[in-house]
Amino acid sequence: MKSDIEIAQAAKKRPILEIAQKLGLGEEDIEYYGKYKAKILPSALAGKREKGKLILVTAITPTPAGEGKTTTTIGLADGLARIGKQVVVALREPSLGPVFGIKGGAAGGGYAQVVPMEDINLHFTGDFHAIGAANNLLAAMLDNHIFQGNALGIDPARITWKRCVDMNDRQLRYIEDGLGGPKSGVPRKDGFDITVASEVMAVLCLASSFADLKARLARIIVGYTYEGKPVTAGDLKAAGAMAALLKDAMKPNLVQTLEGTPALVHGGPFANIAHGCNSVAATRAALQLGDYVVTEAGFGADLGAEKFLDIKCRFAGLRPAAVVIVATVRALKMHGGVPKTELAGENLAALERGLPNLLRHVSNIKNVYGLPAVVAVNRFPTDTDAEIQLVIERCRALGVNTCLSTVWAEGGKGGEALAAEVVRLCGEKSEFRYCYGDELSLKEKIHAVVTKIYGGKGVVYTPEAEEQIATLERLGFGHAPVCMAKTQYSFSDDQTKLGAPTGFDVTVRAAKVSAGAGFVVVLTGNIMTMPGLPKVPAAENIDVDGNGNITGLF
DSSP states (O other): OOOHHHHHHHSOOOOHHHHHHHTTOOGGGEEESSSSOEEEOGGGTTTOOOOOEEEEEEESSOOTTOOOHHHHHHHHHHHHHHTTOOEEEEEOOOOHHHHHSSSOOSSEETTEEEESHHHHHTTTTSHHHHHHHHHHHHHHHHHHHHHTTOTTOEEEEEEOOOEEESSOOGGGSSEEESOSSGGGOOOEEEOEEEGGGSHHHHHHHHOSSHHHHHHHHHHOEEEEETTSOEEETTTTTOHHHHHHHTTTTTSOEEEEETTOOEEEEOOOOOTTTSOOBOOHHHHHHHHHHOSEEEEEBSSSIIIIIHHIIIIIHHHHTOOOSEEEEEEOHHHHHHHTTOOGGGOSSOOHHHHHHHHHHHHHHHHIIIIISOOOEEEEEEOOTTOOHHHHHHHHHHHHTTTOEEEEEOHHHHGGGGGHHHHHHHHHHHTSOOOOOOSSOTTSOHHHHHHHIIIIISOOSEEEEOHHHHHHHHHHHHTTOTTSOEEEEOOTTOSSSOTTOOSSOOSOEEEEEEEEEETTTTEEEEEETTOOSSOOOOSSOGGGGOEEOTTSOEEOOO
């Protein structure tokens, strides 16, 4: 069996201009990044209306057995193309942290991939480097301001802005810097976030235009004065230089699937510690250029889909036409208590125990958000007909159809049935609504997500979180949506609670405002904004041969 990278390297890629021409774009509309990558220029989109139907692909709560959400997203797009639809797929850019860690990349798998996969999973077009540079420029200007006399009266003990790096590096979570004497800065406690959890990433992904980008950057709060007044990037006069670093990163990246379907891969916030969706700029470009736009949101529907619908759609005025919820029989059996090593045999009892996880996600999409949905089951050779039939019956009871997907092995051909069902769903009338209204308090919004989406009983706040939420409301941020930072492995804030737990409380330990992004980040459980590498990181198996060919990258 070929690996993902072997399949991708053997594929015949089309010149990127040929892909652009499928979207009605010419050479004057793109900026080349080699033969197979390009950025779409803003002038190419000026005056075009948004005509496409937006399809969100999400998934059950992830397990080590794998679900294949990005693979399904790409295979569905190729399936739509095969049945004659003009389609664009819109994805996030992978972070180097997971690529060299344990999760892997985000370019799909098997015969449903975007290419060139090595570039996409590594440096790509340099967007993440620009985001990190802009973030760290602001950190440098903040510390320099304090070193040069601190005219704004910034309290070093109340600085909230962190530096960032796009790598899993637990050593940098908590540090002390400015050491080495008076000429080396002002000593203080500091720390790093991973780039994909940074507010600059969120700002870039939510900005609707370059003017909006600059305005959002200026609103970023970096800390507070001794009197408790917020200090912004605008106060430090940093927003203009940050925007200059992000000038090219704002342009959506154009690549292709293995079958030549146009793909916009742009932005990449994590969904467990950020809002988990590709950029508004890329999504809107795709809606202008295609009749159907297939996008995905990170991790399970309780994280990525909730934030896509309650944050991204709210800010950008987007309205999804249909939702695809991806599951595997293997993963559902893990939610039913079966170890990963024992998933091959038929086990209807375990599947029955695990199915409530899928059914809660389905119910949330239909009943909380009012959107039409279909369940896509990635079929494995070990799945039995009885197991598949059980999934179909339980979903049918909720009024949702199930489609089998074999896109990993067959590419777009294996996604044609799913594509036909999605087209049908896009013709249905929906009653899209948010989980909570803008008028609710921050605590009411948190309670709504915990009880309506997670299935929890209530919320417990640490004294620190209570104080932070009260301060944010007093400063006028009570109107903002909440961005829940939570483990991806459970509906609860305890990753060991699999399936569809009930009767639990979620503990909120901290809350901080991302004023540029426009939301309040709510940290629950023991979630970290800087992940660490596993005992055996994937980086140990990655290499490059004498001809420059990368190996071991999935």
